[in-house]
Amino acid sequence: MDNENLKNIITSVIPECEFSADESQFLNVIVKPEEFRKLAEFLRYDPETQMDYLFCMTAIDWTTHFFTIYHLTSSVTNFTVVIKVKITDRETPNIDTVCDIWKTAEFHEREVYDLFGIKFNNHPDLRRILLEDDWVGYPLRKDYKDEINIVEL
Amino acid sequence: MTEQELITNIETAPETQEYFINMGPQHPSTHGVLRLLLTLDGEIIKKVEPHLGYIHRSIEKMCEKDSYQQIVHLTDRMDYLSCHMNNEAVCLCVENGLQLEIPERVKVIRTIISELTRLSSHQLWWGVMGMDLGAITTFLYGFRDRELITDIFEETCGARLTMNYNVPGGVMFDIHPNFQKRTKDFITYFRKKLPEYDELLTGNVIFTERTKDIGYLSKEDAISYGVTGPSGRASGFACDVRKRFPYSAYDRVEFKEIIYTEGDCFARYKARIDEMWESMKIIEQLIDNIPEGEHKAKTKAVIKLPEGEYYQRVETARGELGVYIVSDNKKSPYRVKFRSPGFSNLSALDTMARGNKIADLVATMSTLDLVIPDIDR
Numbered sequence: 001m002d003n004e005n006l007k008n009i010i011t012s013v014i015p016e017c018e019f020s021a022d023e024s025q026f027l028n029v030i031v032k033p034e035e036f037r038k039l040a041e042f043l044r045y046d047p048e049t050q051m052d053y054l055f056c057m058t059a060i061d062w063t064t065h066f067f068t069i070y071h072l073t074s075s076v077t078n079f080t081v082v083i084k085v086k087i088t089d090r091e092t093p094n095i096d097t098v099c100d101i102w103k104t105a106e107f108h109e110r111e112v113y114d115l116f117g118i119k120f121n122n123h124p125d126l127r128r129i130l131l132e133d134d135w136v137g138y139p140l141r142k143d144y145k146d147e148i149n150i151v152e153l
Numbered sequence: 154m155t156e157q158e159l160i161t162n163i164e165t166a167p168e169t170q171e172y173f174i175n176m177g178p179q180h181p182s183t184h185g186v187l188r189l190l191l192t193l194d195g196e197i198i199k200k201v202e203p204h205l206g207y208i209h210r211s212i213e214k215m216c217e218k219d220s221y222q223q224i225v226h227l228t229d230r231m232d233y234l235s236c237h238m239n240n241e242a243v244c245l246c247v248e249n250g251l252q253l254e255i256p257e258r259v260k261v262i263r264t265i266i267s268e269l270t271r272l273s274s275h276q277l278w279w280g281v282m283g284m285d286l287g288a289i290t291t292f293l294y295g296f297r298d299r300e301l302i303t304d305i306f307e308e309t310c311g312a313r314l315t316m317n318y319n320v321p322g323g324v325m326f327d328i329h330p331n332f333q334k335r336t337k338d339f340i341t342y343f344r345k346k347l348p349e350y351d352e353l354l355t356g357n358v359i360f361t362e363r364t365k366d367i368g369y370l371s372k373e374d375a376i377s378y379g380v381t382g383p384s385g386r387a388s389g390f391a392c393d394v395r396k397r398f399p400y401s402a403y404d405r406v407e408f409k410e411i412i413y414t415e416g417d418c419f420a421r422y423k424a425r426i427d428e429m430w431e432s433m434k435i436i437e438q439l440i441d442n443i444p445e446g447e448h449k450a451k452t453k454a455v456i457k458l459p460e461g462e463y464y465q466r467v468e469t470a471r472g473e474l475g476v477y478i479v480s481d482n483k484k485s486p487y488r489v490k491f492r493s494p495g496f497s498n499l500s501a502l503d504t505m506a507r508g509n510k511i512a513d514l515v516a517t518m519s520t521l522d523l524v525i526p527d528i529d530r
Contacts, residue, residue, distance in 0.1 A: 025464065052377065053377075053379065055466075055473065071464070071477075075376050102379075108496075108497075129206060131206060132206075139214055140213065150218075
């Protein structure tokens with residue numbers, strides 16, 4: 001199986017998705033938050049893809065929108081795909097959890113919630129993980145201001 | 154007693170009540186500041202809830218303001234026991250983004266020092282693990298042998314722990330003239346000493362009683378939790394980055410990927426001991442064949458990565474470290490994410506410890522080989 005095949009498989013599940021592979025070494029798929037959960041379940045349980053290893057999960061703040069980024073690979077077929085979910089709602093960003101599909105997502109989603117303020121629906125224990133519970137703001141957002149600890153040059 | 158009497162006896166036994174205990178943040182077996190909130194029924198663990206972040210420094214946020222050369226130095230402070238591999242990960246990622254051709258000499262030097270770092274990390278782990286289970290001698294033995302490696306580092310890199318030897322494009326200085334001889338001497342010495350480790354702990358009845366069938370992690374859980382490194386391989390998850398995605402000089406050396414299928418503490422212990430033998434094998438294959446040439450490729454003073462995303466993974470002593478850089482063509486990256494092995498390994502602790510006793514949790518934590526700054530970043 002190569003990237004072309006993988007593209008065809010993903011398009012058969014989610015017809016409206018964008019692909020980009022020019023700027024990264026992996027195949028990138030951009031999906032909407034509503035469709036993400038369906039794609040994740042498919043990639044994990046489909047016998048052809050079997051993406052059982054979520055090796056990196058993070059988010060990016062592009063000031064107008066967020067991306068949550070899932071690096072998936074399969075321990076069987078060794079194929080890698082990167083799912084990017086575009087979240088345009090900056091006030092109450094939210095997305096479905098995948099921690100029942102990949103257990104490692106439980107901690108990683110808590111980290112993203114902690115540092116970006118993205119809520120994960122149906123997460124069993126969504127609390128701050130690295131910062132204190134009463135911390136104000138989400139430090140990895142680009143508009144985060146901390147005049148004491150961050151020195152602007 | 155008849156069967157019926159037994160059943161009545163059990164039914165009328167007084168009820169037990171679950172209670173909580175805080176283990177850490179100053180507990181000696183957590184090797185740093187990590188707090189575990191234990192839910193207990195008597196001495197049996199019902200749930201482990203890690204509370205982390207005591208030394209969170211927000212390295213990822215700092216990286217967004219720093220140049221690419223500066224980022225390398227921050228990564229030393231994550232997993233300080235595999236600092237060389239952390240540096241290497243960032244350097245490889247940047248070099249990959251710049252499409253920079255790296256001299257062969259650099260690749261070999263990096264691989265040798267990576268393996269020496271892995272050896273020293275495993276030596277420290279072995280010593281500390283013995284001490285966690287009540288054997289002080291192992292601690293002294295482990296540190297005695299580790300000292301020789303740090304001496305080699307001191308001579309070549311100028312520092313003993315956080316070496317900062319890698320820079321984008323190569324290594325900071327050429328190796329010291331003594332480097333090859335001292336490394337070879339060390340390998341000869343350590344080949345004799347490693348069987349001693351086995352004699353002290355591996356065959357010890359008290360030790361095996363406390364590690365066999367304790368802290369079980371299945372292969373499915375290991376993959377699902379993303380448990381990598383020797384811990385993941387002890388559960389049968391073939392996750393060695395050096396084999397799957399060879400970098401530096403790993404494609405030209407022969408070594409075995411250590412895989413155990415038992416998934417208990419003893420398997421994780423054995424996996425690390427075996428890995429030390431493999432590391433020595435790798436060093437021996439390379440130490441006499443360091444190619445001549447430059448120790449650094451020419452780079453610009455200000456590095457700007459082309460717009461795009463770069464992902465690089467390396468195998469540290471604890472598992473798979475991923476560096477994810479998103480660049481917008483400025484002199485500092487737009488976003489950096491470190492996928493640290495400790496963070497994912499820790500998330501499986503709850504599954505491993507459930508149903509065991511508190512004393513077994515100490516053994517389980519030791520074999521996970523957690524380094525707290527790596528988790529907190």
